[in-house]
Amino acid sequence: xxxxxxxxxxxxxxxxxxxxxxxxxxxxxxxxxDLGIARASFHRICRTLAKAGIVVVEKGEVRVGPAxxxxxxxxxxxxxxxxxxxxxxxxxxxxxxxxxxxxIEPEPPLLLSPPVMRRRSRRLRIGFSNTSxxxxxxxxxxxxxxxxxxxxxxxxxxxxxxxxxxxxxQQVRDIQDLLAEGVDGLLVSATIPNxxxxxxxxxxxxxxxxxxxxxxxxxxxxxTSFVAADDAVxxxxxxxxxxxxxxxxxxxxxxxxxxxxxxxxxxxxAARETFARFPGITILEAEWTDWERDxxxxxxxxxxxxxxxxxxxxxxxxxxxxxGSMEAFIEAGYPDGALPPHTGGDINLxxxxxxxxxxxxxxxxxPPAMGVRAVEALHASLAGNWVPRFIDVPAxxxxxxxxxxxxxxxxxxxxxxxxxxxxxxxxxxxGLGPSYNPRAFRIRYPGNVYNRSAAPQVPL
Amino acid sequence: xxxxxxxLASLLTAMAEEPGVTVAQVAGREGxxxxxxxxxxxxxxxxxxxxxxxxxxxAPGPQAVALGFAGCGVPWLHGxxxxxxxxxxxxxxxxxxxxxxxxxxxxxxxxxxxxxxxRPMRVEAGAAWIEVQVPxxxxxxxxxxxxxxxxxxxxxxTA
Numbered sequence: 001x002x003x004x005x006x007x008x009x010x011x012x013x014x015x016x017x018x019x020x021x022x023x024x025x026x027x028x029x030x031x032x033x034d035l036g037i038a039r040a041s042f043h044r045i046c047r048t049l050a051k052a053g054i055v056v057v058e059k060g061e062v063r064v065g066p067a068x069x070x071x072x073x074x075x076x077x078x079x080x081x082x083x084x085x086x087x088x089x090x091x092x093x094x095x096x097x098x099x100x101x102x103x104i105e106p107e108p109p110l111l112l113s114p115p116v117m118r119r120r121s122r123r124l125r126i127g128f129s130n131t132s133x134x135x136x137x138x139x140x141x142x143x144x145x146x147x148x149x150x151x152x153x154x155x156x157x158x159x160x161x162x163x164x165x166x167x168x169x170q171q172v173r174d175i176q177d178l179l180a181e182g183v184d185g186l187l188v189s190a191t192i193p194n195x196x197x198x199x200x201x202x203x204x205x206x207x208x209x210x211x212x213x214x215x216x217x218x219x220x221x222x223x224t225s226f227v228a229a230d231d232a233v234x235x236x237x238x239x240x241x242x243x244x245x246x247x248x249x250x251x252x253x254x255x256x257x258x259x260x261x262x263x264x265x266x267x268x269x270a271a272r273e274t275f276a277r278f279p280g281i282t283i284l285e286a287e288w289t290d291w292e293r294d295x296x297x298x299x300x301x302x303x304x305x306x307x308x309x310x311x312x313x314x315x316x317x318x319x320x321x322x323x324g325s326m327e328a329f330i331e332a333g334y335p336d337g338a339l340p341p342h343t344g345g346d347i348n349l350x351x352x353x354x355x356x357x358x359x360x361x362x363x364x365x366x367p368p369a370m371g372v373r374a375v376e377a378l379h380a381s382l383a384g385n386w387v388p389r390f391i392d393v394p395a396x397x398x399x400x401x402x403x404x405x406x407x408x409x410x411x412x413x414x415x416x417x418x419x420x421x422x423x424x425x426x427x428x429x430x431g432l433g434p435s436y437n438p439r440a441f442r443i444r445y446p447g448n449v450y451n452r453s454a455a456p457q458v459p460l
Numbered sequence: 461x462x463x464x465x466x467x468l469a470s471l472l473t474a475m476a477e478e479p480g481v482t483v484a485q486v487a488g489r490e491g492x493x494x495x496x497x498x499x500x501x502x503x504x505x506x507x508x509x510x511x512x513x514x515x516x517x518x519a520p521g522p523q524a525v526a527l528g529f530a531g532c533g534v535p536w537l538h539g540x541x542x543x544x545x546x547x548x549x550x551x552x553x554x555x556x557x558x559x560x561x562x563x564x565x566x567x568x569x570x571x572x573x574x575x576x577x578x579r580p581m582r583v584e585a586g587a588a589w590i591e592v593q594v595p596x597x598x599x600x601x602x603x604x605x606x607x608x609x610x611x612x613x614x615x616x617x618t619a
Contacts, residue, residue, distance in 0.1 A: 007464070008462065008464045008465045009464040009465060009467075009468050009500050009503055010503060012464075012465045012468055013468070013503055013504065013507045013509060016507075016509060016523070016524075016527060017507055017508075017509070017523055019527060019530070020523050020526045020527045020530055020535065022530075023530050023535050024527070024530025024531055024533070024535060025530075044462060044465075045465050048462055048465040048466055048469060049465065049469060051469070052466075052469035052470075052472070052473055053473075054469060054472060054473075063531075064527050064528070064530050064531035065531070066531075067472075067473060067476070068524070068527045068528040068530075068531045069528055069531060069532075070473075070476035070477060070528070071476050071520040071524045071525045071527060071528035072525060072528035072529060072531075072532070072565055072566075073476070074475070074476045074477075074479060074519060074520050074525075075520060075525040075528070075538075075542075075566070076565065076566040076567065077479060078479070078519060079542050079545070079546075079566055079568065080567075080568065080569070083546070083549070083568050083569070087571065087572075107608055107611065107612060108612070109612055109615045110544065110547060110612045110613050110615070110616060112539075112540050112543050112616070114539065115522070115539070117508065122514075123514055154514070155514070380546070384511065384521075384522055385539070385542065385543060385546075386539040386540055386542070386543035387543060388543065388547055394551075409601070
């Protein structure tokens with residue numbers, strides 16, 4: 001007889017586990033046989049459990065007893081308490097005010113990941129493997145992750161952040177190091193999806209929860225959740241706004257980010273699909289700019305030379321190109337109010353230029369707040385909860401005054417969104433509230449030193 | 461054997477009725493030897509029937525709650541049901557609840573200050589249901605988003 005079954009407590013635990021698996025009711029003789037418990041012992045254990053109301057024994061069947069309803073009540077109360085804690089942590093943070101929705105968006109079913117089983121009595125060890133620290137957006141993402149970790153307070157033992165410098169091999173080593181250091185949960189922003197696939201799968205196989213943030217891996221690689229802004233929604237919404245603003249007529253220039261970056265590919269594909277629904281819209285040029293402002297400015301300067309007044313609008317997948325493009329029009333002598341409508345967002349300067357030069361603009365900030373959401377998803381999974389396999393961090397639709405179209409309404413005005421008091425290169429949409437200033441950002445959480453952020457200072 | 465099982469039943473009952481109670485408190489009150497109580501607790505944790513927080517408070521584990529849901533005839537709903545509520549609240553900001561027949565199994569309040577007037581919007585699959593409270597002054601866009609998200613969540617209600 002196995003050792004576990006020599007003990008009445010283990011036998012009782014076995015009975016309850018088998019009963020849960022069987023959907024709440026099973027024949028007593030089947031349970032006793034399957035668990036290898038002597039009939040007399042089985043009945044004695046069941047009688048004791050029945051006395052406490054945990055099971056009911058009736059006509060040879062064992063079923064869940066009325067006392068188990070209290071487990072549901074306790075679980076519901078715990079859910080409400082955790083929800084209140086989440087609200088408390090979110091206090092002071094900016095959250096999107098509207099529900100961006102277009103009728104053409106697909107409607108996938110909600111998919112969930114089961115929790116990772118772990119010992120709860122130990123505090124959480126969280127690792128963040130970040131692709132690189134190359135630009136202000138990534139600084140804001142790291143700040144967002146640190147802010148969320150700090151809000152978990154004593155629940156975490158440490159948060160450790162590694163930057164891979166854009167090197168896929170380095171990122172694999174970073175993930176392996178974090179696993180060796182004993183992380184319970186990992187946040188990964190993948191440099192190159194294929195390069196980190198095995199490392200992510202290995203982490204999951206070890207029982208470590210992995211939440212991907214902003215840049216994921218292929219959908220068939222095991223992971224707990226992927227937290228990102230829906231790039232297709234960003235591309236589709238901004239393109240729809242531009243097409244409707246132009247009343248379905250005119251030539252547009254498309255300025256995308258990096259050809260090898262999934263977010264840029266998704267936004268461009270969605271924008272092209274949307275423009276294709278307007279036969280009067282002609283795509284004059286489409287350029288990859290590597291999200292570099294100067295490349296965007298040079299591309300638009302060339303386009304102005306070639307197409308001149310035929311450019312009716314400029315679609316940009318981020319504010320870097322938006323800034324470069326508006327600067328090119330200004331340099332070409334376009335007076336205020338005469339620049340064609342633009343899309344963009346993210347960067348403070350993009351909004352400042354749009355207001356100063358009276359450019360009609362639509363923007364959806366790519367939100368670094370996904371860092372906060374990723375930590376929350378990881379925390380939920382490690383606390384034993386199911387979590388959505390994809391979490392879309394919504395972005396506000398930000399429009400110039402009077403720029404709403406039939407399908408695209410603003411959830412925020414540009415004039416309310418811009419920060420005249422903060423640097424031009426400030427990334428908005430961090431979700432860290434109006435007092436957030438990356439230059440003065442200090443944070444305290446278990447694992448960091450002297451309240452310093454893991455993100456190096458990037459000049460703004 | 462019976463005393464060990466009685467101690468186990470006491471721990472399970474206490475964790476359901478008194479959130480945050482500790483093993484030591486239950487042991488002291490019920491006359492269970494501390495070492496026995498902690499040994500049983502370790503076994504309950506390993507089986508997923510109990511959890512212990514960093515402060516030592518004990519609570520029903522996922523297997524125990526699954527037993528409760530099984531008692532209501534919807535064992536598959538534990539886990540996915542609660543996750544759906546959190547997701548609905550996150551995406552819509554509305555109060556949400558799910559249940560089976562007349563029994564509400566879990567509910568979350570609306571985000572921030574609850575709206576004064578609301579109307580329920582519910583989807584059902586068999587006896588199971590999930591419901592949100594839509595503010596009376598919700599925009600057409602928000603109502604459409606609500607319908608859409610409920611449609612996305614309804615598949616979780618079936619086994």
